[in-house]
Amino acid sequence: MNQNRIILLVTLLVAGLASCKKDKDDTQAPKITPGVLVLCEGLANKNNSMLSYYSFSTQTASTDLFANTNAGTGLGDTGNDMVIYGGKMYxxxxxxxVVTVVDAHTGLKIKNIDFLKSDGAPRQPRYVIPYKSKILVSDWDGKVAVIDTTGLTIEQDINLGKTNLEQMAIIGDKLYVVNSGALNTVNDSTVSEINLNTMTETRKITVGYNPGYMTADEAGNLYITCGPDYNTGTLGARLVKVSTASNSVLKVADTSVGRIKYYNGALYAASSYEGVKTVRKLSTTDFSQQSPNFVTDGTVIVNPYNVNVNPDNDDVYITDAKDYKTSGEVFCFDKNGKIKFSFSTTPAVNPSTVVFVK
Known part of the structure; x- marks a missing residue:
């Protein structure tokens, strides 16, 4: 009798362990393998930002990765920028x-870092860039927040005395931040330089009216999209090249450019809501067009919203916002402008920031 009871207890114990093991496997978050992550902005005040993911190994895309791996919880409102650094997504x-910190291997949320003023008003963070063990975030409140990547807290703010800070670039130990003043009656026209050793502003460089997007090359030059003047309509759009070594403007071209990316001696300019709706490849010397349309195989892109280049193979990724209201699409081209693949971001709207998972 005692022997039968022992056998029964052992049987139940083994069954219980097997059940626990099965439950653990079923709930384990999927791994994010090498591929492409795309932050889709959604629509302002609609709370519908999403994260799309394309796997190189399976050649399949999944949308709303964040909600799918976080029990249906969405990202929030208007995803503006994203970076992978030290095994985490910011x-x-x-x-x-907020800046949402996510495990870059599983997609699981680690923490939300709130960006609020002392009175509880939103600071409205805009762009993010990593530096050593820090994450730097530009804000519309005129400050650059410095996030410690270990404690995941804002350890200090760098006050630039301006409003509506936008894109950033790092050259050596200097951070360059666009001061757009885009929501002011009179827009700004400067870029701030910050010494990253002291985390203090060292100077402002006048670049052109209403600067917005920026990219940098390895020679210490900044390329900045400026204008137009939406308030008066008297100033048109310009593309400006600035030398950070001489603190001088080297070249100006009267051309409308939206998002811009420097890569391997050329500028890739996506112009969805500014100018011609193509991605142009421009010379860094005189801004002449190496190609008026980077796409050479006839692939139609309705509204090229953003562009990035994979440094591992020179593939160029272009996001298509379509009509800014319906689901977007992401295209991958080889360096010669020929399509390799594309994927829809359905139901996500306005795909923008593209990052590469190693």
Whole structure:
């Protein structure tokens, strides 16, 4: 009798362990393998930002990766920028006024870092860039927040005395931040230089009216999109090249450019809501067009919203916002402008920031 009871207890114990093991396997978050992550902005005040993921190994895309791996919880409102650094994703949510920190291997949320003023008003973070063990975030409140990547807290703010800070670039130990003043009656026209050793502003460089997007080359030059003047309509759009070594403007071209990316001696300019709706490849010397349309195989892109280049193989990724209201699409081209693959971001709207998972 005692022997039968022992056998029964052992049987139940083994069954219980097997059940626990099965439950653990079923709930384990999927791995994010090498591929492409795309932050889709969504629509302002609609709370519908999403994270799309394309796997190189399976050649398949999945949308709303964040919600799918976080029990249905969404990212929030207006995903503005994203970077992978030290095994974590830092996702900037502009209207929600948070930076969401995510495990880059599983997609699971680690923490939301709130961006609020002392009175509780939103700071509205915009762009993010890593530096050593820090994450730097530009804000519309005129400050650059310095996040410690270990404690995941804002350890200090760098006050630039300006408003509506936008894109950033790092050259050596200097951080360059666009001061757009885009929401002011009179827009700004400067870029701030910050010494990253002291985390203090060292100077402002006048670059052109209403600067917005920026990229940098390895020679210490900045390329900045400026204008137009939406308030008066008297100033048109310009592309400006600035030498950070001489603190001088080297070249100006009267051309409309939206997002811009420097890569391997050329500029890739996506112009969805500014100028011609193509991605142009421009010379860094005189801004002449190496190609008026980078796409050479006839692939139609309705509204090229953003562009990035994979440094591992020179593939160029272009996001298509379509009509800014319906689901977007992401295209991958080889360096000669021929399509390799594309994927829809359905139901996500306005795909923008593209990052590469190693």
């Amino acid at each position: 996702i900037v949510m502009n209207v929600s006024s």
